[in-house]
Amino acid sequence: MSDSEDDYMSAEILQGVSDQRVGIATSRAHKRQLQINSRFEESREPTRPKKPASHAEREKERRDEALAKPISHESKGFALMAKMGFKPGMTLGKQREDEIRITEPISLEIKANRTGLGHEAEVVQERNDRVEAVMQKMKEQAAKHEELIEDYSNRRRLDEKVKQLVKDIRACRKVCEELDHRIDRTVPRIAWYWRSYKVIKDDEKEVRNYHKKVVDEEEEEYKYSNGQPAPADPNWDVTTPMDELENNLSNINTYLRDNHFYCIWCGANYCSPEDMAEHCPGNTRRAHHGDDDHD
Incomplete structure (x- = not known):
């Protein structure tokens, strides 16, 4: 190699080589130029030829085109009908005012499968029957759901009424x-009119904080608040x-109204039966509050 020729490893040769990859844009202008070149190459590609129509498609097109045209006056059939008085736009046979007649030939319906005549209508009917069966089942389920909701609501209302009775x-x-x-009565007229309390014995006091002691009902002792002996206190709850409950409430309410002139719902102690009859709305909760909890 002569001294006049540049070394291929010299700095001058290396500076002239660009480190640029093909297809990668280095700037916005370069990217735009690549897009233009790509579109140009795509436009030069030959267009794909259209797939020729099949024999069935060509036959269908010819049939539709022929059926779309009116009957030609040059056909032999039209000539025979014209001799019998037929004119374009007329219908065949006797005409009635309340009858709809056709003026064009009936269109063809090509059957391309091997099923029998009327099979399509049967398939449609079966599908409609299945849909109707599903709808009927959904209606039954909805009715059953509404019945369950109503039953639940009734039980809730019944529980609320029972709770209100126990409270009253x-x-x-x-x-x-x-x-x-107040009138110095030592025992109630009826045993359950007053609340009774269980008497806790000394041995029960010692063990009640450690474990539950089982005692027979016959051995349990109850007393009223004034110390008089009493029967076991009734346990009224939602299971009663x-x-x-309505009978017990009516009995004790009647006793309070007749003997003490007291109304539990008014919360007032009247002076006399006349005073109660004048100012008290009635002897039921409904008469006072207008609700349907119970009579």
């Missing part, structure tokens, strides 16, 4: 005991029959 009976018992004590 407890209030009547408390007032009855207080009013009876409603008829029993």
Whole structure:
């Protein structure tokens, strides 16, 4: 190699070589130029030839085109009908005012499968029957759901009525005991009119904080608040029959109204039966509050 020729490893040769990859834009202008070149190359590609129509498609096109045209006046059939008085736009046969007649030939319906005549209508009917069966089942499920909701609502209302009855009976018992004590009554007219309390014995006091002691009901002792012997206190709750609760409430309420002129729902102690009859709306909760909890 002569001295006049540049070394291929010299700095001058290396500076002239650009480190640029093909297809990668180095600037916005370069990117724009690449896009233009790509579109140009795509436009030069030959267009794909259209796929020729199949024999069935060509036959269908010819059939539709022929059926779309009216009957030609040059056909032999039209000539024979014209001799019998037929004119374009007329219908065949006798015409009636209330009857709809066709003026064009009936269109063809090509059957391309091997099913029998009327099979499509049968398939549609079966599909409609399945849809109707599903709808009927959904209606039955919806009705059953509504029935369950109504049953649940009725049970909730019944529980609320029973709770209100128990609450009213407890209030009547408390007032009855207080009013009876004012007139120096030592025992209630009916045993359950007053609340009774279980007597806790000394040996039970020692063990009640450590474990539950089982005692027979016959050995348990109950007393009223004034120390008089009493029967076991009734345990009324939501499991008690409603008829029993309504009967007990009616009995103790009648006792309070007749003997003490007291109305549990008014919360007032009247002076006389006349005063109660004048100012008290009635002897039921409904008469006072206008609700349907119970009579």
